[in-house]
Amino acid sequence: MMPGVVRLIDMVFPGDTNHHGTLFGGVALAHMDKVAFLAASRHGRAPFVTAASDRIDFAAPALKGELIEATGRVVRVGTRSLDVEVELVAEALLSGERRLCTRGRFTLVAREGGPLPALAPAQADPEGMLVMADMVFPPQTNHYGTLFGGDALRMLGKAAFIASTRDTRKVMVMAASERIDFTTPIREGEMIELAARVTMRGNRSQRVRVELWAEDLLSAERRRAASAEFVMVAT
Structure with a gap:
């Protein structure tokens, strides 16, 4: 993943929509704030809090059943604060049509630590690879404070579904899961990257390999936590 950039990809499910069948604005803002926090933490390796956000205009809705892709990019770095620009894009699964739903800038402040590092040059994600991030929160953990295997x-x-659907632009379903290690x-509070x-x-099927990486946001320690292979079939 590019330095200073974090990409979160999710589906718009019925529980995230209003009575019009479009994504709640509050859910969209929550995704944007999470991405801003992850991008800031990965850049500065410090405990950050959101201090402010600029005006956020919603230009287009995200519909039920679509993908939403929130991308956060660090665009300004000060001594203890930085700005993250976040774009939220909706994507139709079958047509691939994409539209910008909203864009905003978030200012985050490091609660402790020394001067923040300067901006680094961006690097492209590996070609043909879907890379998406998230974070482990307490409701997703067991009594040991680690991520549930089911989650x-x-x-x-x-991740396998999104990668397969983007590759084929067809209705894909999971036919089998191969070995999962x-x-x-x-741990709770760590960033995860898929x-x-x-x-x-094949003619109607695909095999997708997914790796799940864990990253400590303060120490930058990274480790592969799980890997799996899935067979996806077009219906």
């Missing part, structure tokens, strides 16, 4: 499986499956636990790639294409 990890849900994330792995979602859990190598290390993921990397998915289509490794085999």
Whole structure:
């Protein structure tokens, strides 16, 4: 993933929509704030809090059943604060049509630590790779304070579905999950990054490999926590 950039991809499910069948504005803002926090924390390696946001205009709705992609990019760095520009884009699964829903700038402040590092040059994600991030919150953890295996499986499956659907632009369903290996636990408060790639294409089916990485936002320690292969079939 590019330095200073974090990408969160999710589906718009019925529970996230209003009576018009479009994404709640509050849910969209929550995604944007989370991405801003992750981008700031990954850049500064310090505990950040959101201090302010500029005016946010909603230009287009995100519809039920669409993908939403929130991308956060660090655009200004001061001594203890930085700005993150966030774009939220909706994407139709089958047509691939994309439209900008909203854009905003968030200012975050480091609660402790020394001067923040300067901006780094951006680097492109690996070609053909879907990379998406999230964070582990307390409701997703067990009594050990680590991510539930079931939640990890849900994330792995979602990444496989998105990668396969973007590759084919067809209605894809999971036909099988091959070997799944859990190598290390993921702790509460850590960032998770899913990397998915289509490794085999048939007439109606695909094989998708997904790796799940955990990252401590303060120390930058990174480790592969799980990997899986899925068979996806076009209906």
